[in-house]
Amino acid sequence: MFKLLATVLGIGYAKGGGTVAAVACCLFLYLARNHQVLLRPWPAGLLTVGLLALGTLAAQRVEAAWGKDSYRVVIDEVAGMWVSMLLLPLTGPRLLVGLVLFRFFDIVKPLFIRKMEQIPGGAGVMLDDVLAGLYTNVLLHVGVYLGYL
Numbered sequence: 001m002f003k004l005l006a007t008v009l010g011i012g013y014a015k016g017g018g019t020v021a022a023v024a025c026c027l028f029l030y031l032a033r034n035h036q037v038l039l040r041p042w043p044a045g046l047l048t049v050g051l052l053a054l055g056t057l058a059a060q061r062v063e064a065a066w067g068k069d070s071y072r073v074v075i076d077e078v079a080g081m082w083v084s085m086l087l088l089p090l091t092g093p094r095l096l097v098g099l100v101l102f103r104f105f106d107i108v109k110p111l112f113i114r115k116m117e118q119i120p121g122g123a124g125v126m127l128d129d130v131l132a133g134l135y136t137n138v139l140l141h142v143g144v145y146l147g148y149l
Contacts, residue, residue, distance in 0.1 A: 002061035005054060005075060012072035021074035022103060025081040026095045033090035044087055048079075052126060055079045060122030069117065069125045076129040080106060083133030088140055094149050098140055105132035 007013060011021045029038070037043040055075040066072055084102045088094060105113060106129055113135075116128035143149035 002058045003065075003072075006058040006062045006073045008074050008078055012070075012074040017071060017074045018077045018106070019103060021077040022081045022099055022106075025078045026085075026099050029082075029085055029090055030092065030095055039087060039089065041087065048082060048086060051075075051079050051082055052130065056122040056126050058122070059125035063121065063125070073125060076126045077106065079126055080129030080133035080136075083130055084136035084140065086133075086137055088137070088144065091149075094140060094144070097143070097149060098136055101136040101139055102132055105135050111135065 004010070007017075008021050008024065011017055011024060014020050032038060037047075055078070058075055059069075059073050062070065062073060081099065081102055084098045085095065088098075105111075109117075109128065109132075111131075113128050113131050116131050117124055119127055140149060
């Protein structure tokens with residue numbers, strides 16, 4: 001069960017699994033964009049906390065078999081992409097810009113993101129992507145506020 005969750009239903013076995021998982025998250029969010037639960041702070045926050053908790057647990061459980069931050073574990077990319085779009089009105093262009101920004105931060109790992117990987121266990125697996133998602137989210141909110149997105 002933890003392998004299925006960590007790989008997001010097997011996406012982690014695909015070539016470029018991290019990007020595929022982030023795109024799958026974008027597609028899910030795009031299809032669910034009319035459900036206001038994603039825009040209300042309390043339900044969105046509870047869903048986010050639940051995703052982070054399950055992702056951390058799954059990453060922790062598979063680490064013994066697959067090693068630290070295995071390429072197969074992509075629940076962290078889903079969580080990071082989810083955080084990237086948290087409390088934003090979801091449109092195609094915003095999702096696309098969010099995806100590009102998130103993958104940039106996740107791959108390049110600037111601004112303390114790389115340090116998060118040093119945290120042991122499932123928390124370290126998740127936190128670098130969460131921080132990349134936070135940076136993305138802030139930039140997207142600024143873009144929306146300024147009228148660019």
